[in-house]
Amino acid sequence: MIPHTTPAESFTADPGKFAASIRQGPEGCSIAILGLPDDTGVRLNGGRPGAREGPAAFRRALARYGVAQPLGIEWPRVLDVGDIIPAGGDDEAALGETHARIANAAAILTGMGMIVVGIGGGHDLTFPLVQGVATVHGTMQGVYYDAHLDVRETIGSGMPFRRLIETRACKSLTLHGFNPFVNSRTHTEWFKNNGGRFAAERSDFALDFPNDRAFVSVDLDSIDSSQAPGVSALNPCGLDVDFVARGARQAGRDPRVKCFDIMELCPVHDVDGRTARVAAHIFLSFLRGVSERS
16 A cells, blocks of 8 residues: 555454554554664664664554553554565665655655554654655644754754754754753754754643644653663653653644654663553553544
8 A cells, every 4th residue: 555565563462452453454544553664874873773673562562552442532543554664775875765765655644634653763764754744734843752852964863853944844843851961062052043942841742833733753762761771772861651651642632743653662672571562652642642632
């Protein structure tokens, strides 16, 4: 159905689990999971490799976490599109081709009326995901959860939000979880001078412009490493899972949000599948919010 994708690996889910209801065809679905199994950008930036295995780890966790019929929640119908096939190679050219494939897939799914949920994978993949959605909805505002600004000039996992601003796919950014110890003065000034603002510490999710479309991106390294050790860059003083999950639910509840992603799940460094289960919890929190839309 979507070019350059492969079906997701099948994981058996108990009929009483949410994952058993995930569909392989689009009929009646409003949410589309798109796996982004690539960490070329992470490696180009010198991060810990392994996030290419993130989508598979996420699906394994989701097969065990979340019931099909929780009290007071009617889950929206979810389509699993499978995984983008990354381009061959290990350089900037290959990454650019992978980005083009993701942008095309995101545009197709958005044109079908879906809310696209990307599971990655390096955080650079947020750039083409949002870019594809923006070709349908126009310039968006962005909210993201991350210890890093990710506004580097160089190609790699640390560049997505700079590129979204420069290509005008996004006009404003709000960041939760900023750590000044891991962001340069130059990058911080660029962020502030180009439509970026820092959310008040531990403040709730919020959008600035009432009539705009929006995207929300969760880098799992925004979460404290005691709760999320399986990431590309450990965070010794991060947010707690409950805070990020509440933000995900609020994002799901807001009809302006047209795109959501969970990035940098790195199972090779995970402990007991802890971070993958955190990712599943955040995803279900977003779906709960979607179920509460008017």
